[in-house]
Amino acid sequence: MSGNPRYIAPPERRARLALRHRLAASTRATAPEDVADSLVALHGSDPAAVYLAVGARLADSSGTVSETARALYEDRTLLRMHGMRHTVFVFPTELTAVVHASTGLAVAARERASLLKNMAKAGAPDAVWLKEVEDAALAALARRGQATAAELAQDEPRLKEQFVYAAGKSYEGVHTVSTQLLRVLGVEGKVVRGRPLGSWTSNQFRWAVAPEHPELDVAEAQSTLLRRWLSTCGPATEADLKWWTGWRVTDVRRALATIGAEPVTLDEGTGYVAAGDLAPLAGPAEPWAALLPALDPTAMGWQQRDWYLTPELRPALFDYSGNVGPTVWWNGRVVGSWAQRAGADGEIVWRVLDREGVGREAEAAIGEAAERLRGWVGTTRVTPRFRTPVERELSA
Template identity: 80%
Template sequence: MGSRYIGVAERRDRLAVRHRLAAGARAAGPEEVARSLVALHGTDPATVYVGVGARLAEPGGTVRETERALYEDRTLVRMHGMRNTVFVFPSSLTAVVHASTGIAVAARARAALVKDMAKAGAPDAAWLAEVEASALAALARRGQATAAELAQDEPRLRERFAYAAGKDYEGVHTVSSRLLRVLGVEGKVVRGRPLGSWTSTQFRWALAPEHPELDVAGAQAELLRRWLEVCGPATEADLKWWTGWRVTEVRRALAAIGAREVTVDEGTAYVTEGDEDPVTGPAEPWAALLPALDPTAMGWQGRDWYLAPGLRAALFDRSGNVGPTVWWNGRVIGGWAQRADGAVVWRVLDPEGVPSEAEAAVAERAAALRAWLGAGRVTPRFRTPLEKELCGNP
């Protein structure tokens, strides 16, 4: 008997329920959202809050509750993860993320820093180790601090060195900017409370919470299992892209968790053991406005089953970052933006069109988002063609 075929309709049903987007599947708090999605993209701070708010049954307290989870209870942690990207993870998952993805990325990041400093004639690795130890000690004393504040305690953090001299992207880095990033990837520091509002990109730093050192292969199996529970079925290409691992690591993890083969339109895909049976979809049609870099829109490398190829030019920037998206019943139908006056505007791009009930549902979600944002203004860190056009900046 061949593997079971999971079609587009069922994949969209799984997405609606498991990604907490259908009305009956919404979550009670930010920790529940993060556990359900495994990781929230954290490169753009606003993504975390707007993405959480889109999935809560009662989104009114999203900012307050998410800040509590991130900066008071520390049940959520902002740290580097897959593909050397900043995410927000449940704190219970930090050891798994560090062992499965962080160690290898960290080794490359530190080697690159030492190499770049040597090329620039900057001090050697022993000097860097002294500065690092001093900076971590200062951070322990302060609790949280900006790079500038740490440099008051350890002035060598202000040292500058040239980067990529002679190339079109050459520049000058401070030791602090590069070293703190390396320490973040190594799991020694994490981003703390921002200097400004919840949309601010200027973060303080804090020592990372202690966690056990896990076996790499075991951690990879655990991370892949959790992600497949949320995003399966997924192809090997999807898994390799999302994790940033080598294909041999992906295959080893699939074997370790006893993943089951199924068939999707792209070919062979995988689900976790026991997840082969058909899934019941949401009881009611649903609409959602998701932020730029949302983990649902960025969840798979193969996206044709929920995002028509013809929409990509308008909704993605040149580096492959997705902008704000409008969803109807498990597929992207357009995009949205917030103008300077606070208005939330949107446009349907789907060439097949959408029913009137979809437009009404999207309008209702846009009005709710506008009310939720209040005086807040959300401008994506990575601007996309449609978002800029909707804002009046073609």
């Protein structure tokens, strides 16, 4: 590329967000698989957030719960597994091999070593014993199809044995072998979450054997994942990319070079877009509003967020660990928050915290988005796993 990198201003970045994240009404998807493909990954730490993120982006949200459950648990076109930053996400199934190789292998090695170290400190059996238990658990899971840890312990009683985990640490506790082993097997890509024990808001999951996938070269997988993410979330800075992936900066830079990412100028400094993605985008034809859930991938997609989120709003919208709560959007900017009021009717309440550019048209559109959300959530009580100050206040 010759000359100075093209400048991409915040309004154009917000237009890309509206179109590529399927938030403008004219861009909404027809199926949960389309939503996940457009976003690369849906945050899965909060089970309800997956459904809420999908519902906000479907043209017909009435079937959000049944269609998302179908994709997750019947067709298996979406898969819940550990991914970037050692966080649980929901991915398109065809991306699981890429995610496992690009981000999971290094984390898995550390997690297994940590488990063995903690077991040794507690005087628990060694790696050979653990391998025997692991093989028996995986065999039992294959026979059952899906099972809870308690059900697996019926077939392999050694899963019920306990040991002191992280002795001497502030988070010391007594854990069963099943709790720690299944977690490690999940990071290693050997097991995945199955159907929840309760409704779509439940965070108690069965386990299932992970679908087989090819073992990919790490550098190749990192390049593939970065290309996919930049295509839907670019431009992004190196800091954004390092934060989202959880990789070392050397890995980020190598992947950027491999895919031929093109530099651009942003208000934050140098950013990057995927090769061939320099052309200006026309924004959506219509203004748009959206109510997005806690941990939504749009709100959490970048480390540097000033182009869509006024810094003064962060204390109200984020918890102490940096997890975003429910957000209200108007034309590509976070302008407030929403919650479901305590009570039997499931009322959706919202509040604008940033009045800039928010007039009657915006308030009417936000109100319509709230009614659309209430229409498919109904009276089901949805409480974010990570609660924020303004969400707590609104729901009271």
